[in-house]
Amino acid sequence: MLNIRKEFGTFVANDNITLQLKKGEIHALLGENGAGKSTLMNVLFGLYQPEGGEIRVNGKTVEITDPNVANDLGIGMVHQHFMLVENFTVTENIILGREPNKYGTVNVKDAAVKVQELSELYGLDVDPNAKIEDISVGMQQRVEILKTLYRGAEILIFDEPTASLTPQEIHELIEIMKRLVNEGKSIILITHKLQEIMDVSDRVTVIRKGKGIGTVNTSETNPDELASLMVGRQVVFKTEKTPAKPTEEVFQIKDLVVEDYRGIPKVKSLNLSIRKGEIVGIAGIDGNGQTELIEAITGLRKVKSGHILLNGQEITGKKPRKVTEAGIGHIPQDRHKHGLVLDFPIGYNIALQTYYKEPISKGGIIDYKTITENANSIIEKYDVRTQGPMEPARALSGGNQQKAIIGREVERDPDLLIAALPTRGLDVGAIEFIHHRLIEQRDKGKAVLLISFELDEVMNVSDRIAVIYDGAIIDTVIPEETNEQELGLLMAGHSDKGNSLEVGDNGHV
Amino acid sequence: MSNRTVNILVPAISVVLGLIVGAIVMLVSGYSPVAGYSALIEGIFGDSYRIGETIRQITPYILAGLAVAFGFKAGLFNIGVEGQLIVGWFAAAYVGMAFDELPKLIHLPLAILAAAAAGAIWGLIPGLLKAHLRVHEVIVTIMMNYIALYTVNGLIKYISGGKEKLDPIQETATLRSPMLEALTDFSRLHWGILIAIAMVAVMWFIMEKSTLGFELKSVGFNLHASEYAGMNVKKNIVLAMVISGAFAGLGGAMEALGTFGYVSSKGAFTGIGFDGIAVALLGANNPIGVVFGATLFGALKNGSLNMPSAAGVPLEIVNIVIAIIIFFVASGYVIRLVLSRLSNKKGGETK
Amino acid sequence: MSFLEVLYFIVPSALFYAAPLILTAIGGVFSERSGVINIGLEGMMVIGAFVGILFNLFFADTFGSLTPWVALLAAMVVGAIFALFHAVAAITFRADQTISGVAINMLGLALSLFLTKLIFEGKGQTDYISERFNRFGIPYLEDIPFIGPMFFKDLYGTTILAIFIAILAWVVIYKTPFGLRVRAVGEHPMAADTMGVNVNRLRYISVMISGALAGIGGAIYSQTVTGDFSHSTITGQGFMALAAMIFGKWHPLGAMGAAIFFGLAQSLSIAGNAIPYVQDIPAVYLQILPYVLTILALAGFIGKATAPKASGIPYVKGNR
Amino acid sequence: ACGTSDDKGSSSKGGEKEDNFTVAMVTDTGGVDDKSFNQSAWKGIQDFGKENGLEKGDNGFDYLQSASDADYETNLNQLIRRDFDIVFGIGFLLQPAIEKIASQQTDAHLAIIDAEVDAPNVASVLFKEQEGGFLAGVTAALMTKTGKVGFVGGMDIPVINRFEAGFLAGVEAVNPDIKVDSVYTGEFSKAELGKSTANRMYGSGVDIIFHAAGATGNGVFTEAKERKAADPNANVWVIGVDSDQYAEGQVDDKTNVTLTSALKRVDLAVQTIANEAKDGKFPAGTSVYGIAEDMIGLADSRGAIPADVQAKIDEFTEKVKNGDIEVPEAVK
């Protein structure tokens, strides 16, 4: 790809970016949120038409007008957000658009056999007849890869493939990528995780704010250099923090049982306590009850049995509003669905937890001026980059949206702040900022509960780590006294302390 | 071009396009568009009588439009305005008829409130179903329309002892005014227009000034986030449908206490509720906008009555025009696109 | 009436009543499966009803007893073209699909009446058609005890057509590449797009199919029931079809079942006049029965219905 | 306060106005060509126009069609403002509107069909529908082969009740053993209800159905025609209502299922009222028309009824005419 230029209206998302991919290499593409990585790849895949530049495949200049052309050229893409039809089977998803035909009807049987063969060839374990909604995220990703292989892709684009995977799944994926390269395929890999880049890639191309910064050989660089190339300044990785000075217990969970919507218990007799002035991280693989736990604490889901206490007061079964007023702040894991009203101005979003109280509302009348004033102060204090409080939340980038949410929650000064995946999909700069805020909160003597699927984050930020497995806390460890290896085993249900040993037989596919 | 200008231009351009299409249809069918539209305009403004009638027609349109717009603002598509209006009509007419010897000061408000309450109840049902069972309101409200129609017909028959209409309302419940009628040469103009205007203010106040309005809009845009923020999503959904239904019910009161003075069995829908969708859409779901939308459609509908006799054009042409206007307003995206292209070009030249 | 007599009346007349609903509801299935909400079925039926009668009146001499069938073809073609309005608005112009449907309903009726007055010199209704669908009994089958009088004695070709189309639609939607793509487009259009499926083209085709089927449905109705066209020919049947589509959970055979069920309710309310106990029930209850049942069905007392995920959302390339 | 309309009328049109006696009517929502009483009334007005050398328009005769019941008052008002000498409201639905306008426009002459309005400037026209129903009942009773006949009504309202009462009385007068299956569909515009109801009736052995159900009745005809087409020997008949519904019963060139129709001569009534008004004898108050006035009768059966039967029918007609038989207005 030479000198690619792509504009959205007056906004230049790609400004003369050049990326050259060698056969058989894994080429990483690195850049901050909104740098233009996905846009560049969508140009390559034919979803967007570039305003300038040219694309050559095997030396020949080509014009990729739509994904079909890309497919024919052997280019396949695994998208940042999975492109799978949930209520279709694996096979149906793979053959969609290229259905084998028999008397005018889809020949599902033959297709399933072919998918099976393909999956065996590349070691991509999938069940051709399973429905997408019933399989794990890891398997869904393998289906995405198979989709490209089914179409004979030689060049595979992976857009942030590891963002939603567990460490085990990431490990498997890296193995798969290596195998694919050995089979002669070439891969473009987009990721925010520098360690992954160091682990698997051969070369790295960095882009910043739509401009290509350059390409380096992985073996000749290090994470620090990559980070500063990407951000344009020095980045500190290890989150700096003083040791915690926890005082009395402020929050307790006792024998909590929570069921999911089908009535299956997802949180099983869970116990946990948090003291003032500490950050407790919950480590665990997605689907082990984290979501249900948070929803139960915040009053969004019914509690089957057990108790939740804040400042010694029972908050079990209270309505969300009462829970919030009791002193809990909550940064939800899905900011688009739960954190923000995207079509509301960002200023209104900042008022979303306080709009009904004085000074904003009096006697049922709302004062929009106060909303704007409050918003302005939070926007400034939390460095939310926006044109102003009346800009729709939708128009902000993910990192800035998250900053606004954090500002909203932290400014209410809750006794317990729950942060669920607060940095998902954000670039290092934003991550840094958010981690600082969490630690600041702790230093003010507040309690923080951090839920994350990223071991790095849990290790760096928490003062104590509680490992959740199958709906219960199976162990609590101190970050300084453990390592990723041990945590990984715990998360898989292996408790080497022997007291609550449970082997993950119902585990993760 | 500012956002505001575009927001006003889109409906304006749609109206013009609708009228142009109407003219083309007339031309192709061998009618004279000039004669047709002259008759239309004459039918709207011709004299004080026609102006009075036009305003009378606008009155229920404002309320139906408010009902639809209120629902939209809260993220609900209330296609049930028609049914809510019918039950409101019935309730007002019944209360207006059944009580005698009440002073006007009590009787008239009572009849009006009855209509609002009936409409509210008719909105309550889909509201509850939506909030608690997550049943989509569009289909339920469509079904509720038919249930309203048949139930009201049944009630009329039952109450009147087998007749097809109830007795007229008492003098103490009427919105009619000899003064307004005299002023407009015996049109049916009545005081209801003041109620409609008052409701415009009420909706504006709820949506723009009250805490409730903030919640309703928030729930309308994203009920999940609203729930996370501690709002009572279910209560808000129900409340939005109830208020919307109450507006619609008041629309019925206008017919019961103003235009007609009685309620009779209906063979078909009044159409006011469905036109309310168009009115709200044209008014961009904004209360002031609704007044403009209602004025336009009220005028078109009323003026169209003059077309067959004065120009020989079937009055359905006006419904064609209205449908086309709805198309274009709903397709505002394209108009915006064209507008922004045009203004970009201009902007480029001046730079 | 004895119980058997009631059955022998109710079943055939339910099937007869259901035929236009089945076709129209299946039209709705196609449209909504592809991600385009279609409240405009009523308007499309009106157009079909009008075209069916008009064609029948003008070409009865040319086609003789085949006229009603050829009229169905005409209604199908015009219905498909009329549906283009909805398609353009909903797909290309990204209009709110429900609103565009409301406009379709208004336009369908207004246009048909306008044309009726234009063609019939100012009259509000057309003349009566002379060539009709006639019912027949299937030899031998109609003599089977019990089943024969219910299903094979008073049969309409249109009922057979409707059932045939329902089965065909099931095959198309669930067994063919086209159907797989339609469903994919209605669930996750971007996924389909990245697989090289032309989302908007499929949606256009599906909306036109819905117009075509609703057109046939309308033409069946006007030619079998009223025999002429006026403002009161189609009064709510399109909305009943919409209800049948939802009641049938967006599945062609489900829609067929729902339509027949509504037919049964309707026939029951007519037969009710002659059944002990039922005849004491005030007419209102029987009149509102289908609508109440639909609401109950939607409320989940008859299983939960979920709409195709992407229905109602215009597809914009590259929008996540 | 009511001088305004007169002033305007005389100032704007007064000069050019010839001295014609002008008539106009407002239809109900059925429209002027509803193949029923609106159409019949319009025919009456046209006939009146023809007799008096009038042309359609302000200076002769005209009609306005109501798209919804909100239009009745507007339309009536409009015609009065156009200075027609007499304005008819067609159908009971217009009763409240006529009542209202009569009290406002006290100088105008109004008339209403099928309803009563008590005002000095309104002529109300009622028909003895029961006599039409009676003749239909007599005919059905004399012609039935199965001993079962049917009545399909539209909405359950007084006008239709009179048809039903007459029909029942007519059947009974001939043969009290004949069963009458009597049904109200509750609708005037749902043909499918008429069709299914007729289907059930014919299916249960009824061979003649008298309908008084407007467009719902179209379904009755459709059902009969289908049965006849499927089996040319099928013994099914329909008795039409209001106007001669022979055309509705046409199956093919040779076959027709319309036995006869119970005529209600709205056209004659309109003409009569208009003529009286023209002669300066505006008939304020209520006129009730029946067989005796030749406003109620049966349509030509075009051979469907044999001469001997016709003779018996004529006998009954005569008896009603001279008052020997009094037909009840309500079902006993």
Ligand SMILES: Nc1ncnc2c1ncn2[C@@H]1O[C@H](COP(=O)(O)OP(=O)(O)OP(=O)(O)O)[C@@H](O)[C@H]1O
């Ligand atoms: N369809 C579009 N219309 C307008 N602007 C767009 C569109 N798609 C992307 N952009 C803008 O282009 C810029 C680059 O977006 P892109 O998705 O390529 O970023 P990215 O590098 O993939 O970020 P992330 O790491 O968050 O995935 C962003 O500012 C984004 O808002």
Ligand SMILES: Nc1ncnc2c1ncn2[C@@H]1O[C@H](COP(=O)(O)OP(=O)(O)OP(=O)(O)O)[C@@H](O)[C@H]1O
């Ligand atoms: N808490 C709630 N109270 C009332 N209605 C709700 C609530 N949550 C959702 N709904 C409504 O119920 C319907 C289905 O909701 P659901 O949450 O299953 O869908 P969704 O969130 O839009 O889609 P998805 O499942 O893909 O996230 C929608 O019409 C939604 O507006």
Ligand SMILES: [Mg+2]
């Ligand atoms: Mg990206």
Ligand SMILES: [Mg+2]
């Ligand atoms: Mg959901």
